[in-house]
Amino acid sequence: MNLTFVIHGGGFRVPAGYEARYEAILLQALKGDGTIKVTVEPNYQQRTMRENAYFHVLCKRLSEMAGGTPEDIKEMAKAKAVSLGYPVETDEHGNPVEGEFGVKGIPSSEANVGECALLIEAVHMMAAENGYSLED
Known part of the structure; x- marks a missing residue:
């Protein structure tokens, strides 16, 4: 029991x-x-399908505007989100995993609501830094 x-x-x-x-x-x-x-x-409050879908839509939009693949944008956003407090992906020894765009963040499928908000913020920051606007 x-x-x-x-x-x-x-x-x-x-x-x-x-x-x-x-x-x-x-x-x-x-x-x-x-x-x-x-x-x-x-x-932990797990992410909802709404936040997850919104993150992926933003990555697709930015990739269409700026070039590159949505997957590259997702990885860049995770690396940027790490500096905002997004959890770092670690190897079997607990060391941060380095990716093509810096320290890798955990997969978005493992992120809770607050962590998804950091991913979304990171995509908006990347767009603004490069002169793009991701209007809803």
Whole structure:
């Protein structure tokens, strides 16, 4: 039996509505060795299809305006987004992976909503730096 809920902030207490299930787990633990396992992990909000699609559309638009492939624009945007705080892709030893356009960012399919916003911002910055406007 397990129990999952989201807590906002640093203080831990069982949220309203989960008390009975929590008590049931504690009772079950007493029948065993009396211990329970508690796991704490961040609650990342995954990207939505809307953000992902918008990032890819912007990359396609910029590639049509400036030349190059949408894939190149995506990789350039990820490298630029790294300087804005986008997560870095690492190798098996934890070292940053270098790509053709600088340090590589993680695949957009692994980005959460905030990270997708950094990718979108990076594409807009690249366009503006090169005299292009990506109007919606």
